[in-house]
Amino acid sequence: MRQTRAVELGTGLFVLIGVAALFFLTTQATGGDDFSVSDVYEVQVRFDNVGSLKPRAPVAMAGVTIGRVTSIEFDPYELNAVVTFVIDSRYDQIPDDSDIAILTAGLLGSQYLGMQPGGSPDYLVDGGGDFLLPQSAIVLENLIGKFLVKDSDDD
Amino acid sequence: MFLDIYITIREFVRTFGAFQLFFLRLLMYSPRILFKRFGLVVSQVYNAGTLSLVIIMVCGFFVGAVLGLQGYSNLARFNAEDSVGTFAAFALVKELGPVITALLFAGRAGTALCSEIGLMKATDQLSAMEMMAVNPIRRVVVPRFLGGIIAMPLLAAVFSAIGLFGAHMVGVGLLGIDVGAFWQQMQQSLEINDIYEGIIKSVAFGIVASLLAVWEGYNALPTAEGVGRATTRTVVITAIVVLIIDFMITAVML
Numbered sequence: 001m002r003q004t005r006a007v008e009l010g011t012g013l014f015v016l017i018g019v020a021a022l023f024f025l026t027t028q029a030t031g032g033d034d035f036s037v038s039d040v041y042e043v044q045v046r047f048d049n050v051g052s053l054k055p056r057a058p059v060a061m062a063g064v065t066i067g068r069v070t071s072i073e074f075d076p077y078e079l080n081a082v083v084t085f086v087i088d089s090r091y092d093q094i095p096d097d098s099d100i101a102i103l104t105a106g107l108l109g110s111q112y113l114g115m116q117p118g119g120s121p122d123y124l125v126d127g128g129g130d131f132l133l134p135q136s137a138i139v140l141e142n143l144i145g146k147f148l149v150k151d152s153d154d155d
Numbered sequence: 156m157f158l159d160i161y162i163t164i165r166e167f168v169r170t171f172g173a174f175q176l177f178f179l180r181l182l183m184y185s186p187r188i189l190f191k192r193f194g195l196v197v198s199q200v201y202n203a204g205t206l207s208l209v210i211i212m213v214c215g216f217f218v219g220a221v222l223g224l225q226g227y228s229n230l231a232r233f234n235a236e237d238s239v240g241t242f243a244a245f246a247l248v249k250e251l252g253p254v255i256t257a258l259l260f261a262g263r264a265g266t267a268l269c270s271e272i273g274l275m276k277a278t279d280q281l282s283a284m285e286m287m288a289v290n291p292i293r294r295v296v297v298p299r300f301l302g303g304i305i306a307m308p309l310l311a312a313v314f315s316a317i318g319l320f321g322a323h324m325v326g327v328g329l330l331g332i333d334v335g336a337f338w339q340q341m342q343q344s345l346e347i348n349d350i351y352e353g354i355i356k357s358v359a360f361g362i363v364a365s366l367l368a369v370w371e372g373y374n375a376l377p378t379a380e381g382v383g384r385a386t387t388r389t390v391v392i393t394a395i396v397v398l399i400i401d402f403m404i405t406a407v408m409l
Contacts, residue, residue, distance in 0.1 A: 007201045014205040021316035022354075028338075029244055029319060030345045034342025 039066070040086035043102055045129040050081045051137025053102050053111045059085050060116040061098075066091045069113060085113060087124070095120040096127040101135035125148065177370055180292060181300050188297045195230055195294075199302025203264040203365070207310055211256060215247075215314035218255060219321025222246055227330050227388035236332055240341035247249075248345065248353045252315035254401055257360035260307055261393035265368035268299050269389040272372030273382035296369045303368065307361025308354055315353065354406050359404060360397050367393045 050072055059067035067087035075082050087094070097118035104111050120131065189196060226239040272295060275281050281291040319341075326332045368389050375385035 004198075007198050011197050011201040012204040014200065014208055014306070015309060017208065017287060018204070018312055021309070021312040024316045025248060025319075025350050025353075026347060029248065029341060030347050135237060 204306030219318030303365025
């Protein structure tokens with residue numbers, strides 16, 4: 001009987017440790033849901049070039065994540081990219097003429113949407129993203145191209 | 156000579172077929188054992204899981220620590236040493252966790268399963284059970300098979316979690332990477348799907364490792380030499396099959 005109890009205790013302990021490890025991996029090691037607010041509002045903005053921006057990329061203002069990109073689609077009529085993102089409803093006083101740019105976190109990091117506040121008295125939550133001032137992703141090849149052209153002009 | 160080749164190939168195919176039938180038989184008996192004789196399965200989870208916990212934790216810790224060191228020394232060339240956490244997490248959760256756990260599991264639990272069943276056969280315990288109208292596959296083989304399958308994913312999760320802890324100890328404690336950068340970069344790049352990939356792999360490896368162990372044990376020659384040879388074969392074949400299946404699952408899930 002003692003033997004069985006020890007076995008049961010050991011098994012229970014093992015399963016608990018295993019489940020705890022799984023729980024740790026799913027909650028602590030992944031950060032997919034660090035923006036899991038349900039109360040959000042949706043904004044659409046058009047970019048000429050989204051670079052390598054991906055859905056679920058963070059939307060940051062002053063370096064703080066306030067939202068997340070939900071979808072990126074190509075508009076076949078206007079021939080540009082429509083980026084839909086959501087912002088936490090707590091942040092409902094963002095001016096609707098804010099700058100929005102596709103930035104890169106670090107030299108090799110992933111891309112995110114960075115916002116700079118504008119001066120409009122109207123808020124983004126009411127007006128939608130029509131008045132946002134979008135700035136396309138910087139494509140390295142274009143920069144290099146410009147640099148080379150400028151260099152040859154000097155000659 | 157052609158006859159030899161023919162016989163070799165025929166024997167191989169026959170063994171392979173017998174293996175499939177054996178697997179199907181285990182699957183057929185599994186639900187009833189799982190629900191009616193759960194106590195048997197629990198004691199096998201103890202044998203395969205709890206008793207392997209120490210080796211898994213120690214190995215996991217040092218694998219993680221080595222990933223921290225290697226990641227640091229290589230990533231520091233690109234000034235990207237903050238990504239050590241990401242690097243270690245991807246390596247552990249998706250590859251090293253399931254694979255090394257499966258190899259250790261084959262060495263620690265697979266050999267035990269195989270030699271136990273093989274010795275039972277060599278000492279005629281299995282025949283004795285049949286005499287008493289007890290199906291040895293149901294009574295002996297299936298609980299060990301199920302115990303291994305239950306234990307393996309949990310062991311892999313423990314391995315990965317302890318490994319991350321080891322990487323943290325080396326990266327943050329020893330090499331001075333910022334704690335926030337270490338975990339935050341990891342959390343940003345690791346997604347729940349990566350964890351699922353690790354779980355799927357470890358379940359698949361658990362099935363492979365337990366199945367091969369009980370198969371080799373059940374079909375061992377009932378002599379001291381035969382059991383020894385079967386035990387060796389368990390480790391060798393499990394290692395090969397696990398690595399092949401790892402490649403296939405990675406290719407599919409990529």
